[in-house]
Amino acid sequence: MTHSEGLTKDLQSKADPERWMRWLLSFCQINLRQLSNQEWIGLKSDLHALCQSSSPFDFAQIWRASRIAASPKAQFEFEKGQMRGLRTRRDILTVQKILKEGLTQLYPKQLPTDHDKVFRVWKVPASVPEVYMTRFSLMAGQRIRKKAPSRAKNTKSAFSPQLRFYPKWPDLFWLAVLEIIEQCGPQLRQCEECKTLFLRNKRQTYCSEACSQRVRSRKWYKKHGKRMTFAQRLPKRVRNL
Numbered sequence: 693m694t695h696s697e698g699l700t701k702d703l704q705s706k707a708d709p710e711r712w713m714r715w716l717l718s719f720c721q722i723n724l725r726q727l728s729n730q731e732w733i734g735l736k737s738d739l740h741a742l743c744q745s746s747s748p749f750d751f752a753q754i755w756r757a758s759r760i761a762a763s764p765k766a767q768f769e770f771e772k773g774q775m776r777g778l779r780t781r782r783d784i785l786t787v788q789k790i791l792k793e794g795l796t797q798l799y800p801k802q803l804p805t806d807h808d809k810v811f812r813v814w815k816v817p818a819s820v821p822e823v824y825m826t827r828f829s830l831m832a833g834q835r836i837r838k839k840a841p842s843r844a845k846n847t848k849s850a851f852s853p854q855l856r857f858y859p860k861w862p863d864l865f866w867l868a869v870l871e872i873i874e875q876c877g878p879q880l881r882q883c884e885e886c887k888t889l890f891l892r893n894k895r896q897t898y899c900s901e902a903c904s905q906r907v908r909s910r911k912w913y914k915k916h917g918k919r920m921t922f923a924q925r926l927p928k929r930v931r932n933l
Contacts, residue, residue, distance in 0.1 A: 712742055713876040713891050716869065720792045721888075724785055732781065739778050739787075740770070742872075743865050760867045763822060763858040777862025787862075790817060791869065798873075799880060801887045818866035822858040 715738065727735065762770065769775055777783050794814040859867055873880075881892040883899035885907055890899035898904040 709872045709875040710879070710891060712872050713880075715742070716791065716872065717795075717889060717891065719788060720795065724781070724788060732784075735784065736778065739784065739865070740775060743770075743775075743778075743868050759855055759857055760864065760871060761856050761858050762864055763860050766860045766864050769861060775861050775865075778865060783862075787865070795873075795889060799882060799889055801882065816866050816870060818859065818863040818870075820857045820859050820863065820867070824856050824858065825853050826856050827853045 719735075724735075778787065794816065797814045798812045800812070857867060876891060879892045880889060881896070882889055883897075883903055885898050885903035888899045890896075898907065
């Protein structure tokens with residue numbers, strides 16, 4: 693697993709919700725107990741970068757108008773590398789378990805038939821101790837414009853009132869995850885073949901080419917299989933013996 697490669701190079705990649713959504717789906721599928729020490733280090737680095745993807749630790753990120761901001765204590769802990777709830781292997785195993793259960797709750801393999809259960813709810817283990825409505829001054833807006841990357845897409849004016857949450861660790865991580873799922877939710881689909889959750893591209897129906905090919909082969913065999921001889925039904929490597 694090479695999660696950390698290319699994920700934390702610049703602000704543009706950190707602010708890409710689709711990229712992080714794919715990372716989260718991959719994170720749910722790996723066996724953490726089989727990772728090497730080096731892979732654990734890369735994984736922890738990615739988890740920290742994911743928190744930064746939503747939480748504005750500087751003016752350039754505040755300009756993106758994220759609703760999540762690190763509380764002063766959380767920011768200090770981040771700078772010291774003391775991110776409570778994301779430090780040990782046990783912490784990360786717990787995070788993976790909760791995330792897998794949450795995605796299963798929101799996107800079950802079989803939809804309920806009971807009308808009372810049509811709303812899918814995931815109770816996230818996070819709380820927000822501080823909530824603010826912020827509005828930047830003219831001087832702050834000028835400073836942000838100078839520091840913000842030219843490629844950044846500014847969806848809101850710096851002078852518009854903005855709702856902002858100031859959580860601590862590990863709540864900051866969970867709110868960052870929720871923001872990513874909220875933005876990518878319309879593209880999340882279950883593979884019609886293997887039921888794996890994936891991020892759909894355009895009208896994509898299957899999670900991989902392997903699943904797509906498996907379905908095509910099954911349809912072809914159902915249509916033409918009866919006309920095949922016994923020898924033709926054998927695998928190609930057997931026929932060539």
